[in-house]
Amino acid sequence: MPNFQVDLQGVVELLSHNLYSGPRVFIRELIQNALDAITARQNLGEEARSAAPAPEIIIQARGNSLSISDNGIGLTETEAQSLLATIGASSKRDELGLGRSDFLGQFGIGLLACFLVSDQIKVTSRSARDPQAQTILWQGNADGTFQISTATEARAEAGTTVELESRPGGHWFDFAQVIQLVKHYAKYLAVPITVVGPEHQEMVSQQPFPWHEGQVRRENWCRENFGYSPLDTFEISVPAAGLEGLAYVPESRVSPNAQAHQIYLRGMLVNEEQRNLLPTWAPFVRVIADAQYLRPLASREGLFEDELLETVRTQIGEQVRDWLKKLGQFAPQKFATFLKEHAIALKAVAAEDASMRELVVNNLPLETSEGMLTLTEAMATQETVCYTRTVEEYRSLNEVARAQNICLINGGYAYEEAIITAWIQDTGADLSLLDPVKLLGRMEPVTASEEAQATDLIFLAQELLNDRELQVVIRRFEPATVPCLFLPDANYAAQVVDRRGRQAAQGAWAQALGALNAPSENHNQRFVLNRNHSIVTRLCALEDLNRAEILLKALWVQCLLSGHHPMNAQDRTWASETYRHLLAMTLPEDASGSDWPPNENEGENDAL
Ligand SMILES: Nc1ncnc2c1ncn2[C@@H]1O[C@H](COP(=O)(O)OP(=O)(O)OP(=O)(O)O)[C@@H](O)[C@H]1O
Numbered sequence: 177m178p179n180f181q182v183d184l185q186g187v188v189e190l191l192s193h194n195l196y197s198g199p200r201v202f203i204r205e206l207i208q209n210a211l212d213a214i215t216a217r218q219n220l221g222e223e224a225r226s227a228a229p230a231p232e233i234i235i236q237a238r239g240n241s242l243s244i245s246d247n248g249i250g251l252t253e254t255e256a257q258s259l260l261a262t263i264g265a266s267s268k269r270d271e272l273g274l275g276r277s278d279f280l281g282q283f284g285i286g287l288l289a290c291f292l293v294s295d296q297i298k299v300t301s302r303s304a305r306d307p308q309a310q311t312i313l314w315q316g317n318a319d320g321t322f323q324i325s326t327a328t329e330a331r332a333e334a335g336t337t338v339e340l341e342s343r344p345g346g347h348w349f350d351f352a353q354v355i356q357l358v359k360h361y362a363k364y365l366a367v368p369i370t371v372v373g374p375e376h377q378e379m380v381s382q383q384p385f386p387w388h389e390g391q392v393r394r395e396n397w398c399r400e401n402f403g404y405s406p407l408d409t410f411e412i413s414v415p416a417a418g419l420e421g422l423a424y425v426p427e428s429r430v431s432p433n434a435q436a437h438q439i440y441l442r443g444m445l446v447n448e449e450q451r452n453l454l455p456t457w458a459p460f461v462r463v464i465a466d467a468q469y470l471r472p473l474a475s476r477e478g479l480f481e482d483e484l485l486e487t488v489r490t491q492i493g494e495q496v497r498d499w500l501k502k503l504g505q506f507a508p509q510k511f512a513t514f515l516k517e518h519a520i521a522l523k524a525v526a527a528e529d530a531s532m533r534e535l536v537v538n539n540l541p542l543e544t545s546e547g548m549l550t551l552t553e554a555m556a557t558q559e560t561v562c563y564t565r566t567v568e569e570y571r572s573l574n575e576v577a578r579a580q581n582i583c584l585i586n587g588g589y590a591y592e593e594a595i596i597t598a599w600i601q602d603t604g605a606d607l608s609l610l611d612p613v614k615l616l617g618r619m620e621p622v623t624a625s626e627e628a629q630a631t632d633l634i635f636l637a638q639e640l641l642n643d644r645e646l647q648v649v650i651r652r653f654e655p656a657t658v659p660c661l662f663l664p665d666a667n668y669a670a671q672v673v674d675r676r677g678r679q680a681a682q683g684a685w686a687q688a689l690g691a692l693n694a695p696s697e698n699h700n701q702r703f704v705l706n707r708n709h710s711i712v713t714r715l716c717a718l719e720d721l722n723r724a725e726i727l728l729k730a731l732w733v734q735c736l737l738s739g740h741h742p743m744n745a746q747d748r749t750w751a752s753e754t755y756r757h758l759l760a761m762t763l764p765e766d767a768s769g770s771d772w773p774p775n776e777n778e779g780e781n782d783a784l
Pocket residue numbers: 205209210213246248249250251259260265266267268280281282283284285286287288335336
């Protein structure tokens with residue numbers, strides 16, 4: 177049966193454009209092969225291991241050519257024939273064809289990356305399996321041809337050398353370039369790598385990972401690599417994945433995009449921007465870690481999403497929670513800074529994640545009518561706790577709610593209502609949206625004679641405010657300094673949001689939204705006059721209904737302004753009238769009161 181034909185150039189094109197981030201990955205693939213060969217030699221057994229020289233990798237960067245030598249397992253002629261020239265063939269898979277966890281390679285394509293920078297790959301190798309093994313020379317070409325022969329010059333030791341020739345004008349094999357690339361991928365590798373240049377040489381691997389360093393160096397690493405000073409650092413470890421690492425929490429808030437982790441596999445860099453290493457609820461932690469057993473993607477530039485990675489995420493998540501707990505217990509000042517700096521990120525996550533919600537609810541103070549309190553503090557110390565959906569509603573009602581022994585929480589800031597409602601669902605806590613009717617129910621009714629005295633006034637106010645579809649009532653409530661109160665109904669916040677949406681919408685959308693969401697008729701709204709306030713007491717006794725009307729309009733306007741409620745055209749006109757009356761009263765000729773109230777028709781539509 178005929179075999180498939182392979183267009184090598186087509187395959188190399190495919191790798192370079194769809195798999196690898198760029199030609200520079202050739203050096204990573206070569207180092208990984210050298211490292212796997214050293215591991216394979218160590219796997220030969222105790223005897224072979226003790227007879228083998230100390231592992232090392234030497235790279236010669238000569239500008240127009242590059243060679244990399246290892247003293248690993250080497251290749252026999254048969255192995256070279258079957259493994260080097262067959263795309264997809266690899267010696268690093270087990271009997272079931274699965275990648276073996278002690279090797280970095282498994283796909284059998286890595287060596288092809290060399291064709292991204294060279295038209296020729298020359299491999300000189302001597303196998304460590306057989307002391308009598310000959311040195312073989314395999315030469316593969318970008319046009320898809322290859323030759324294999326016995327090398328004219330025998331290697332003294334087992335191992336492999338791969339040589340590449342630069343294309344005209346190529347810069348990949350310059351000494352400085354090679355040093356930079358090797359450092360990038362392999363500076364933490366345990367095996368020594370020496371890069372030899374035309375004039376000097378440099379040892380570039382075997383740098384300690386930051387978790388093997390003292391605190392000062394750990395922090396410096398963070399500044400140099402993540403670009404910020406850490407508020408705190410803690411070690412992480414997931415034995416099931418052979419993972420060790422260091423987690424950094426920034427001193428001040430960082431953009432969510434900064435949640436990119438540095439991940440290494442057995443000392444080789446896989447990805448500097450790994451995203452799925454931590455649970456999404458921990459955007460305030462950035463990690464550098466090295467793992468033995470996580471699986472890389474074929475591109476080797478990310479991690480394969482499997483059960484082990486899921487375990488890593490869960491266990492690192494638990495370690496972040498432990499760190500938070502300890503920080504709260506033993507470093508309250510740092511913990512406070514953490515909460516302050518990362519409040520928005522914490523709240524965003526808490527709206528979705530129950531465990532983060534617990535942390536936020538127990539530790540993040542919210543604005544309440546009793547001062548800054550955490551949700552659990554408010555629930556533990558206050559008899560009745562309610563929340564508002566908007567900042568405006570909170571501002572207009574917090575003093576009055578407080579006086580009626582209701583602790584009011586401002587749920588108008590980002591994520592707060594979502595956290596509160598989710599927490600009520602989690603715990604069944606006795607906490608609800610403030611119902612203005614309930615607030616009204618807590619106010620003291622006036623006596624029958626006071627009610628009778630106020631009848632005309634209430635009737636007049638009802639008539640004046642006819643368009644607002646509200647009920648005017650009179651009660652006694654604290655604080656006595658508040659003469660009146662506008663109590664929107666419980667859906668008020670939703671209406672405000674709706675209204676803002678309609679105002680922001682343009683053209684046809686505005687019309688469509690307007691038709692769908694026409695302002696609803698609302699008879700649950702109340703305008704409450706406070707009989708405890710001296711002006712209201714005097715107003716009830718006032719027989720001059722002209723004056724009463726002016727004062728009622730002024731009270732209404734003041735009530736809207738102090739509660740940050742929206743004003744319509746009529747409210748604005750009344751506001752102008754009120755100011756005009758005030759100004760007229762303060763002028764010397766009007767101070768006698770002879771011309772008071774001033775003529776209603778003068779400057780009717782003047783806006784102040
Ligand atoms: N330095 C080396 N020493 C010994 N054998 C080598 C060396 N380099 C490559 N080989 C052999 O060539 C095979 C193919 O290498 P290649 O880099 O293409 O794929 P791989 O390393 O097996 O898998 P991956 O594509 O995941 O890197 C390897 O499996 C290995 O057997």
